[in-house]
Amino acid sequence: MTATTLTDAPTEPGLDPDAGKLGMWVFLASELLFFGGLFAAYLYGRSHLPAGWAEGSRHTDVLLGTVNTAVLLTSSAAVALAVACEEEPRRRRWTARLLALTAALGVAFLVLKGLEWHAEWREHLVPGPAFALHVAGAQQFFALYFVMTGLHGVHMVGGIAALALLARGRSHRRAWASARHVEAAALYWHFVDVVWIFLYPLLYLVSRHG
Amino acid sequence: MADERLDEAGFARAARAGFARERRTIGFAWIALLVLMLASLGSAYLKLGPWNMAAGLVIAGIKAAIVAWLFMRLRDAGTLIRLAAVAGLGAWCLLVALGGIDYATRTQTPSPVQRPQQLLPAQAASEPG
Numbered sequence: 001m002t003a004t005t006l007t008d009a010p011t012e013p014g015l016d017p018d019a020g021k022l023g024m025w026v027f028l029a030s031e032l033l034f035f036g037g038l039f040a041a042y043l044y045g046r047s048h049l050p051a052g053w054a055e056g057s058r059h060t061d062v063l064l065g066t067v068n069t070a071v072l073l074t075s076s077a078a079v080a081l082a083v084a085c086e087e088e089p090r091r092r093r094w095t096a097r098l099l100a101l102t103a104a105l106g107v108a109f110l111v112l113k114g115l116e117w118h119a120e121w122r123e124h125l126v127p128g129p130a131f132a133l134h135v136a137g138a139q140q141f142f143a144l145y146f147v148m149t150g151l152h153g154v155h156m157v158g159g160i161a162a163l164a165l166l167a168r169g170r171s172h173r174r175a176w177a178s179a180r181h182v183e184a185a186a187l188y189w190h191f192v193d194v195v196w197i198f199l200y201p202l203l204y205l206v207s208r209h210g
Numbered sequence: 211m212a213d214e215r216l217d218e219a220g221f222a223r224a225a226r227a228g229f230a231r232e233r234r235t236i237g238f239a240w241i242a243l244l245v246l247m248l249a250s251l252g253s254a255y256l257k258l259g260p261w262n263m264a265a266g267l268v269i270a271g272i273k274a275a276i277v278a279w280l281f282m283r284l285r286d287a288g289t290l291i292r293l294a295a296v297a298g299l300g301a302w303c304l305l306v307a308l309g310g311i312d313y314a315t316r317t318q319t320p321s322p323v324q325r326p327q328q329l330l331p332a333q334a335a336s337e338p339g
Contacts, residue, residue, distance in 0.1 A: 018288065021291055022291055025291050029294055029298025032299065032302055036302040036306075048321045062251070066247065069247050070247060073243045077237075077239065077240035079281075080239075081233065081236050087225065088229035089222070186281075190277050190281050197274050198270045200250070201254070201266030201269070201270050202266070202267075205250065205262075205266050209254070209255050
């Protein structure tokens, strides 16, 4: 079963069934450049301030970071399954449940991230006069850490809202919760997952053996 | 009429087979992603020098490719959609490459990866006499 079958579902007259997907991919390309500037800043800091980057990364919570990575990868699989269910008439009732599961996993991710931020606040790892680490570059590392994970969190909130809305719309058989919209929301969610896939080794796994 | 019923039955069978295949693919991809995540975590605790970062990024690249190819269905997408996906990545590579040319060749705030002989002309110029 290919994606073409999904888009064979009734759409607005005169609208190319692939238009929604293409629009979302173009949007995601612009989002990649949005995050891309931060990744470029990270590479600069990593190459110019390696000691500070290593010290900063060793103070992140690798256990919570790993658990959150597993949660996000699982949520991506769940939303991919929701799109697959949409294409098989006998499985369509599962679409709403899987969308709701994906949104719930997203909420779990944000709760764990919130706990992590809270612990970092208490350990004086937020850049400022009381910053706990005294290695050059460690403060810049944590500044970038909070900007990158914060921006990622904002994108998560948008994705969770879209998925929860679609799950509710599907369960109430609303016309606007169409297959095209489910697929577009799933693409967005996968992108948020891909951003985290790169954040995980860059923020949590620098010089762990040291 | 009978032909139409046969077509409907055939379509339903194809949809069921397609779903079973897709479910299997998603399951395998999910397991592969979790195994790669653990490999990435494990490699960070090995003393590999600069290869630690390389290992982390290569594994992240493989994971991202699995998500893009199988979950985001680039394998089934048309040329236009694949082009849109690659365009963003290409533009980012240009951004990093052009920015990197500047930062990797600076003599005033050098990076540890820059060779000493690269910085000699600037040091000679700053010395009096």
